[in-house]
Amino acid sequence: MPGFNFLILQFCLLGYVFVCSSAWRVMMPSHLKGLVGSCLVIPCRFDYNKYPPQRPDRVVWYQYVSRGYPLVYDDWYPTYVTYDIFRGKTQAYRSGYGKTCSLKIEPLTWSHHRQKLYPWVDPENIGKSTHGFYDTTVMIEVVDTADPPNLQIYGAKKVGHSVDVHCSVYHTCPTKPPTLSLNIPHGNQDRTPVELTDGTFKTTLKATLLIENDSQRVVCSVQYPTGHTKSTSSNINAECSILPLTISSTSNEFLEGYPSKVTCTATYTCSKHRPTLTWSYGNMPTSTATTKEAQWKTISTLTFTSSANDPGRSLTCYAVFSNGERQETSITLQVKKPLSIAPVIAVPLVVLILIILAVVLGVFICRRRRHTEDSMKPPPRPEKRNSFWNKLPRRQGNAVNLSVGYSNNPNTIISGSNFSEPLNLSPED
Template structure:
């Protein structure tokens, strides 16, 4: 068999190999990092048309460690597809369809001593069709997973109410046992999607995307991305990275505090402090105002003055930065003398109302007493009148029948009239003497009583 010189062409990340008189190549990443205790998947593809796989009844794949030269005694066939034999590994599985040039393979339970170069070899049942590809893949086994990639790493220019996108990705050397990604301290409004992605060299990574709308409450928030790798060991392996969120926003929660208090006496030094949250805050502008006054009182974070009688009233401040402005709620400053005057007025009015109420009550009681006395007098006079009516005096005026009406009750008291016989009478009825007419009255009691007598 004639020997032809071979030529190697570098085509990153693959190598092109000229074996015999045909140009054949295997598509392999030049390097892959595996995690000890886990598995590693090697993407692999070869040009099947160049070795006439269509006419082959069977195709077998091999993996050789250390060297591609078959005569080298140091070589080790770790996987023999023709006999399904695995050496040095717990298990090796070719996932691809070799008849279609697919040779992707999974090495399970890799350990540190598995770090080395590995070559792929394909054989068919047809004579002369045995090819070992000279572009190996280097498997590097590590006890620690590869670092995460969190983008963007600098969020200082995020403005409030703008949409923020964070991407966290990590190597997935074993898609059969993919790592999991989790986020911590993320905003409640965040929307997260996670998936496996294929990279240009056919290896895979786990990719998580977070999106949310920035709020001033997210300023200086530490958002962490954590990746956990399942391993055939006592503990899973995790790796984490954190980014601090920087949000630019206008003044928020602007308010005023008064030192020493909101109620002070005349002559006291008082300080009003305007507080506000903002980013940036190093160039904040503060303006002071008082209700009822058009002009500003002062500028600056603090307003200090000596209290006088005119200092009382409602104060407010405004805070401003390059992103906006906000006005605080008004706060009242009470001067103690004014407070005493108000309290004195309230007490005076209350005392006046109390005195008025007492006088009104006294007068009402007096009216009630007077009415009671009057009714008593009227009652007494009525009784006296009844007595006068029931008594008939001599030489009195004529009394009508109604006034002499006797009580209807037989038990009522019977009043007898008094007749004066001091003057001798000659007639039994009426005697006229000296022009004076004397009337004699006859008093009778009830018939029942008279009958009893």
């Protein structure tokens, strides 16, 4: 029975260790690849449902070997790191997640290739009887060739439409991510790496591309801080579009015998589809021009002169594209006759004659009225008349004053010599 009791004791111990170990778990990738000269972040998280640590922020990293516990990182005892390949090159990498045990190695050298490491959380309080941390390890692989970026294009690939371009790169150094670039105009680069479930990080550059040609090349390039470069390209074979033909004129009605401009416009997205435009009235002068804005346009301008037989007929524009596609569009002619020139001239002439007659009549009436008013005025008073003698020149000194005046007595004349004589007027005088 002693042997049986010993077997029972071993079984109980193994069960205890299994229960304690299942109370803890450490999550990190078993294999991780890094670029030589760059940095390497080993993402690590832990969780538990029993035996919580007293110092969850206390994390120590060891090298996995057959015997002993060679120290890789210990912020309490950094001098205890014996191997030169890790001394001064390791540090804890903290993220937003609380229960983290990540390790950063910088710079990554060839000496780190195929090294096997594992973390230990709160080693002063969590012993190997609680959890065997060395059961969860990660193998480091060092490479000297960078991975090319990943290029993805989303949206309808049609000329004249826009598509979304995503240029992404996977790496293991979030503190110094590689730089992405595109051969097209783009917005701000998203430099915040996203941690993936496999332990790597992803940096993405996003842009919007307007497809202008039926064949367009997009190139995504990546440059690492170590100087390594890679690129990925993609050819966009876009679908060309041809829009319906349109026709327009300067007026809805045409004046018989007078020229008017009519335009026919063909709109298309690829220059190789440039059309030939013709009209149903081919004997009239035309001009054609091709322009490029957001889309290609070929415009034919017809100088159309309508006749008396055109009302109700159709004016048609025909387009034959280089790919063989044909289109046509038309308008119904509405023609009106021009006004006769006689009424056009007669009306203003009559108005002008009436105006002239009114002016002449007004002048005649004004002059007649002024003549009537002048004849009804009384003659001027004698003293207001200018005497002939007053106009003669006078000598100073012995000159005789011959001025004549009137007194209040009508029979008396007053002269300039200061004498007065009665004036006897009789019918005989």
